[in-house]
Amino acid sequence: MYSRSVFxxxxxxxxxxxVFLSLFQPLAADAANGPPSSDSLPRRxxxxxxxxxxxxxxxxxxxxxxxxxxxxxALAIGDILIALNGSPVDSVAMFLARIKSFKSGDDITCRVQxxxxxxxxxxxxxxxxxxxxxDIQVLYDAxxxxxxxxxxxxxxxxxxxxxxxxxxxxxxxxxxxxxxxSSEPNLGRELIYRLTRAGFxxxxxxxxxxxxxxxxxxxxxxxxxxxxxxxxALKKLKSYDFVDGENVFLFGHSAGGWVAPLVAAAxxxxxxxxxxxxxxxxxxxxxxxxxxxxxxxxxxxxxxxEDDQRLIAQLLHYLFVEKSSxxxxxxxxxxxxxxxxxxxxxxxxxxxxxxxxxxFRELNDQNVARVLASLDIPVLALIGEFDIRTxxxxxxxxxxxxxxxxxxxxxxxxxxxxxxxxxxxxSLKDSVTHEFKGPFGEQVVQETVKWMQEIxxxxxxxxxxxxxxxxxx
Numbered sequence: 128m129y130s131r132s133v134f135x136x137x138x139x140x141x142x143x144x145x146v147f148l149s150l151f152q153p154l155a156a157d158a159a160n161g162p163p164s165s166d167s168l169p170r171r172x173x174x175x176x177x178x179x180x181x182x183x184x185x186x187x188x189x190x191x192x193x194x195x196x197x198x199x200x201a202l203a204i205g206d207i208l209i210a211l212n213g214s215p216v217d218s219v220a221m222f223l224a225r226i227k228s229f230k231s232g233d234d235i236t237c238r239v240q241x242x243x244x245x246x247x248x249x250x251x252x253x254x255x256x257x258x259x260x261x262d263i264q265v266l267y268d269a270x271x272x273x274x275x276x277x278x279x280x281x282x283x284x285x286x287x288x289x290x291x292x293x294x295x296x297x298x299x300x301x302x303x304x305x306x307x308x309s310s311e312p313n314l315g316r317e318l319i320y321r322l323t324r325a326g327f328x329x330x331x332x333x334x335x336x337x338x339x340x341x342x343x344x345x346x347x348x349x350x351x352x353x354x355x356x357x358x359x360a361l362k363k364l365k366s367y368d369f370v371d372g373e374n375v376f377l378f379g380h381s382a383g384g385w386v387a388p389l390v391a392a393a394x395x396x397x398x399x400x401x402x403x404x405x406x407x408x409x410x411x412x413x414x415x416x417x418x419x420x421x422x423x424x425x426x427x428x429x430x431x432x433e434d435d436q437r438l439i440a441q442l443l444h445y446l447f448v449e450k451s452s453x454x455x456x457x458x459x460x461x462x463x464x465x466x467x468x469x470x471x472x473x474x475x476x477x478x479x480x481x482x483x484x485x486x487f488r489e490l491n492d493q494n495v496a497r498v499l500a501s502l503d504i505p506v507l508a509l510i511g512e513f514d515i516r517t518x519x520x521x522x523x524x525x526x527x528x529x530x531x532x533x534x535x536x537x538x539x540x541x542x543x544x545x546x547x548x549x550x551x552x553x554s555l556k557d558s559v560t561h562e563f564k565g566p567f568g569e570q571v572v573q574e575t576v577k578w579m580q581e582i583x584x585x586x587x588x589x590x591x592x593x594x595x596x597x598x599x600x
């Protein structure tokens with residue numbers, strides 16, 4: 128259940144590390160400005176260079192993107208970056224971290240070495256490009272909370288005058304950005320744009336510390352606090368005057384399916400769609416998912432794999448149930464030391480190097496099934512036929528949980544040939560090899576829109592035809 132970004136990750140090819148705009152088409156001088164924002168949240172900075180490491184552990188400018196802040200400055204290809212605002216730059220990773228700390232419009236001083244001489248070059252950083260699809264409107268806004276100010280993006284059809292049914296998109300558990308201005312294909316963006324073209328206002332919100340957002344870095348935020356931030360995003364969506372507040376839905380993708388019921392319990396919605404999710408305890412899911420994916424992807428020694436899985440299950444019990452630290456668990460049970468290093472490759476506080484141990488403890492403690500059963504709203508559980516991160520049974524189970532308390536309100540469906548990330552494949556083998564890559568699976572939009580429109584139409588009919596009065600009279 129690990130969603131993938133095709134945009135925000137640093138891409139490493141051979142000895143080069145491509146930074147910031149390597150995925151973009153060349154920019155005109157003002158192309159990054161885009162439509163005006165309705166909020167005052169500063170945009171993240173764009174320098175507009177491709178950087179590469181040198182043999183002596185310095186950073187060289189390998190390319191300057193046309194129209195970028197770097198192109199408008201005196202920086203030149205081949206310059207060796209020595210310092211930014213007086214702070215040494217000893218690696219590409221350090222360079223990335225330093226640039227990320229600035230905002231658009233900031234003036235910085237780049238100390239560079241050129242031709243054996245050092246010089247200072249002033250640069251006014253540009254703004255990160257915005258999404259500009261052309262046929263729908265993209266509203267850049269912000270969700271203000273006590274803990275963070277979150278960048279939000281809302282897409283809506285152009286030219287509509289009536290109130291719109293709306294969807295809050297809830298992404299997976301990782302800390303990738305959900306802003307996708309790159310010209311490269313992006314399946315998540317395709318989902319959101321197609322839902323918008325079908326007549327919905329669709330909102331998404333960055334997580335704390337991601338993209339333009341302020342607040343605690345995402346990987347340090349607990350699960351309960353993250354749910355609270357999404358509740359604030361839902362309230363923001365309902366506040367727009369063009370949104371029909373009585374017809375707001377949640378779409379939970381991957382781990383967003385865990386979040387959706389908890390958000391709905393705090394702030395009412397009309398219905399929930401989940402895609403590729405589970406309601407089992409997270410520790411149980413992790414063990415099962417790891418086994419399945421390693422088996423399908425790497426063809427390991429299955430007996431050894433099962434040895435590891437049993438050790439992982441024991442370790443997660445100590446961490447999640449007994450609330451032991453990694454050190455406490457491995458000191459008491461030294462046979463778990465090797466497997467702990469696999470699950471905590473960076474430090475003892477971040478499971479698989481992505482989110483904090485506390486985040487996963489809180490998620491594991493949460494009985495999402497009980498919350499889901501308490502909601503008297505329709506729920507649609509969708510899964511791709513070639514999804515290798517969740518199972519059809521998980522989605523059938525979700526519908527059964529809903530129907531046990533609210534008969535007829537839970538529905539589930541398998542979408543042919545689709546993977547976990549909305550891509551189409553011809554076989555399971557192809558999905559394993561090329562997961563998240565391929566044509567967009569339009570079925571997820573078709574089924575979601577049909578289901579939501581039936582609910583919206585049903586409500587309108589109830590408003591027009593109150594009890595005891597027939598529209599046919």
